[in-house]
Amino acid sequence: xxxDERERGARLGAFQEFAQSAKxxxxxxxxxxxxxxxxxxxxxxxxxxYGPSGLPHIGTFGEVARTTMVRNAFIALTGGxxxxxxxxxxxxxxxxxxxxxxxxxxxxxxEYLGRSLTEVPDPFGTHESFAHxxxxxxxxxxxxxxxxxxxMSATEAYRSGRFDEALLATLxxxxxxxxxxxxxxxxxxxxxxxxxxxxxxKTRIVCQVPIIAxxxxxxxxxxxxxAGETFETPVTGGxxxxxxKPDWAMRWTALGVDYEMAGKDLIDSVRxxxxxxxxxxxxxxxxxxxxLFLDENGExxxxxxxxxxxxxxxxxxxxxxxxxLFMYQKPKTAKRLFFDVIPKAVDEYYSFAGxxxxxxxxxxxxxxVWHISGAAETAATVPIAFAMLLNLVSASNAQExxxxxxxxxxxxxxxxxxxxxxxxxxxTHALTYYRDFVxxxxxxxxxxxxxxxxxxxxxxxxxGMDGASAEAIQDEVYAVGKAHFPVLREWFGAxxxxxxxxxxGPRFGSFVALYGVEETRTxxxxxxxxxxxx
RNA sequence: GCGCCUGUAGCUCAGCUGGUAGAGCAUCCGACUUUUAAUCGGACGGUCAGGGGUUCGAGUCCCCUCGGGCGUACCA
Numbered sequence: 001x002x003x004d005e006r007e008r009g010a011r012l013g014a015f016q017e018f019a020q021s022a023k024x025x026x027x028x029x030x031x032x033x034x035x036x037x038x039x040x041x042x043x044x045x046x047x048x049x050y051g052p053s054g055l056p057h058i059g060t061f062g063e064v065a066r067t068t069m070v071r072n073a074f075i076a077l078t079g080g081x082x083x084x085x086x087x088x089x090x091x092x093x094x095x096x097x098x099x100x101x102x103x104x105x106x107x108x109x110x111e112y113l114g115r116s117l118t119e120v121p122d123p124f125g126t127h128e129s130f131a132h133x134x135x136x137x138x139x140x141x142x143x144x145x146x147x148x149x150x151x152m153s154a155t156e157a158y159r160s161g162r163f164d165e166a167l168l169a170t171l172x173x174x175x176x177x178x179x180x181x182x183x184x185x186x187x188x189x190x191x192x193x194x195x196x197x198x199x200x201x202k203t204r205i206v207c208q209v210p211i212i213a214x215x216x217x218x219x220x221x222x223x224x225x226x227a228g229e230t231f232e233t234p235v236t237g238g239x240x241x242x243x244x245k246p247d248w249a250m251r252w253t254a255l256g257v258d259y260e261m262a263g264k265d266l267i268d269s270v271r272x273x274x275x276x277x278x279x280x281x282x283x284x285x286x287x288x289x290x291x292l293f294l295d296e297n298g299e300x301x302x303x304x305x306x307x308x309x310x311x312x313x314x315x316x317x318x319x320x321x322x323x324x325l326f327m328y329q330k331p332k333t334a335k336r337l338f339f340d341v342i343p344k345a346v347d348e349y350y351s352f353a354g355x356x357x358x359x360x361x362x363x364x365x366x367x368x369v370w371h372i373s374g375a376a377e378t379a380a381t382v383p384i385a386f387a388m389l390l391n392l393v394s395a396s397n398a399q400e401x402x403x404x405x406x407x408x409x410x411x412x413x414x415x416x417x418x419x420x421x422x423x424x425x426x427x428t429h430a431l432t433y434y435r436d437f438v439x440x441x442x443x444x445x446x447x448x449x450x451x452x453x454x455x456x457x458x459x460x461x462x463x464g465m466d467g468a469s470a471e472a473i474q475d476e477v478y479a480v481g482k483a484h485f486p487v488l489r490e491w492f493g494a495x496x497x498x499x500x501x502x503x504x505g506p507r508f509g510s511f512v513a514l515y516g517v518e519e520t521r522t523x524x525x526x527x528x529x530x531x532x533x534x
Numbered sequence: 535g536c537g538c539c540u541g542u543a544g545c546u547c548a549g550c551u552g553g554u555a556g557a558g559c560a561u562c563c564g565a566c567u568u569u570u571a572a573u574c575g576g577a578c579g580g581u582c583a584g585g586g587g588u589u590c591g592a593g594u595c596c597c598c599u600c601g602g603g604c605g606u607a608c609c610a
Contacts, residue, residue: 189608244610264538265605266610268537332538333539387559396571407572491569502571506572
C-alpha cells in the first residue's frame with residue numbers, strides 16, 4: 001500500500017471517535033458496508049461504472065464524488081485500519097450500437113457497428129481504440145479532481161481470465177438467470193435473449209443470439225449466426241461477454257464489490273442484477289439510489305439531449321469544490337441543475353470553508369468541507385461573496401482582471417491577486433460570467449446631438465488627467481453634465497447607455513479612474529464612431 | 535399500475551436526532567455617495583398543500599387525501 005494511502009487512512013482515521021455518531025448520509029452508507037463485513041474484517045471494494053461510448057459527464061462526476069465520500073466516511077469509521085479500493089470500471093467490451101453523431105470519421109465508425117468498443121478504431125486517431133480514447137478522457141477527468149481510484153477495463157478483465165470463475169458460475173446457473181431475466185423482458189426480446197453474448201470468431205461482432213446448447217463441463221455455449229453457421233464458444237477468456245444485468249452481477253461476484261451506488265432509473269436493474277448475483281453464488285453489494293438531475297424546466301438531464309449543465313460549464317463559472325458540494329447535498333432529492341444554482345453553491349461552499357479551519361474535530365466532521373476535501377486540515381476561503389462579485393462585474397463593466405480587482409479593493413482593501421489566490425480564481429469565473437451573460441445583452445444606444453457634444457467635451461476635459469483622483473474626474477463629469485443637461489440623471493443615463501451599453505453602471509468617476517483616462521477617451525471615440533457608422 | 539422524489543415568505547430554497555419558522559433574491563424605507571447601480575442598515579412578507587393520529591409539544595414522526603415531478607419496453 002502506498003504511502004499516500006497510509007496518510008489518507010491516518011488523516012481520516014483520526015476522526016474515528018467522532019465518526020461514530022456522525023449522521024451525514026455518507027456515514028449512514030458506510031455503516032451499511034461495515035455491517036456487511038460482520039466479524040470478518042477484510043479489504044473493501046467500492047465500484048463505480050462508466051460506459052465509454054461517450055465522454056464522461058456530470059453524472060459520472062457525481063457518482064465518483066459521492067462514492068468517494070462514502071469511502072472516506074468508511075475509513076474514518078474504521079480508523080483507517082481496513083484497506084479500501086475504488087474501482088472505476090469501464091464497460092468497454094460493450095458493442096458499438098450506433099455511431100454518435102458528434103464524432104469525426106462517421107463512415108469508418110459505421111463499419112464497426114456491433115464490435116466491442118475496444119476494437120473500434122479511435123475516430124480522433126489519438127488512441128488505440130475508441131474506448132481507449134474515452135477511457136483516457138475519463139481518467140484525465142477524474143485525475144483533474146484528484147480522485148483516488150483504480151481504473152479497470154472490462155475488455156482486459158474478460159481476456160485476462162479474471163472473470164472466468166464467475167462466468168462459469170453464471171453458465172452453471174444459466175436456468176436460474178434466465179428465470180430471473182425472462183419475466184422482465186418484452187415478448188420479442190424473450191425469444192432471443194441470452195445472458196451470454198458470444199464474440200463472433202470471424203466478424204468480431206458482439207452477437208445477440210439465442211443459445212441452442214451449453215456444456216457446463218467444457219464451459220462453452222453453442223449458437224448460430226445470421227448466416228446459419230453454428231459455433232461452440234467458450235464463455236471464458238473474453239470469447240464471450242455477458243448481457244448488462246448478468247454482467248453487473250458477475251462483475252460484483254468476481255471483484256467482490258461491497259458497495260456501488262446507482263441512479264434512480266436503475267432501481268429495477270439493481271434488483272435483477274442482485275438476484276442474479278445470488279444465483280451465481282455471489283453477494284450483491286450494498287447500494288444507494290441517488291436522484292436524477294433535472295434541468296431548469298424540471299426535465300431529466302441526459303447526455304444525448306444536452307440539456308442541463310455539463311461539468312465543463314460548471315467549471316467555467318465556478319470551482320470543483322462547489323460542484324462537489326452540490327453533489328454532497330441531498331443526493332436523494334431530484335435537484336435542478338442549471339446556471340442559477342452555481343453562485344449559491346459557491347458561496348455556500350466558502351461559507352462552510354470559512355468555518356472549517358477553526359472548528360473542533362467533532363464539528364469539522366459535520367462540515368461538508370470535511371467530505372469534499374477528505375478531512376483536509378483547512379480550506380481556502382475568500383473575503384467577498386461570489387454573488388457580490390457577479391453583481392460587481394456587471395455593474396462595473398469590468399472586462400479585465402485589473403479593473404475588477406480595482407473595484408474589489410474598495411470592498412476588501414488589502415486584497416490582491418497574490419494575497420487572495422482563491423479570490424483570483426473567482427475573478428476569472430466572474431469575468432467568464434460577464435463575457436457569457438452580461439456582454440451579449442448589451443445594447444448601445446446612439447447618442448443624441450446634445451449627448452454627442454457633451455461627450456466630446458468630457459473627452460477634452462479628461463485629456464491629460466491620467467492619475468487624477470476619482471473625485472477630480474467626477475467633478476469634470478459633473479461639470480459637463482451641468483452645462484448641457486437640465487436634469488443630471490439624463491446625463492449619467494446617457495453615459496451608461498451610450499458608452500457601456502447598459503441601463504445602469506458604476507459611479508462614473510470611480511470607473512474612469514480604474515478603467516483608465518485614455519481608455520475612457522478611446523471608449524467615447526469608439527461610441528461616437530459607432531453612431532456615425534450606423 | 536408499481537416505485538421514488540417533492541409541495542415551507544412573491545421567486546429559489548435551508549430547516550440534523552420533534553420544542554411555538556430561516557436565508558438569498560424581489561419589493562419598500564433609510565444611510566453613504568455632488569446621478570444611478572453596487573455596498574451597508576431596516577421593514578414588509580408564511581394558518582409550513584389539506585385532514586387525521588402519536589406527543590406536554592410536530593414544518594420535523596405515522597396514516598389518508600389532493601397537487602407537482604421523475605423512473606419503470608429495448609439499449610447501457
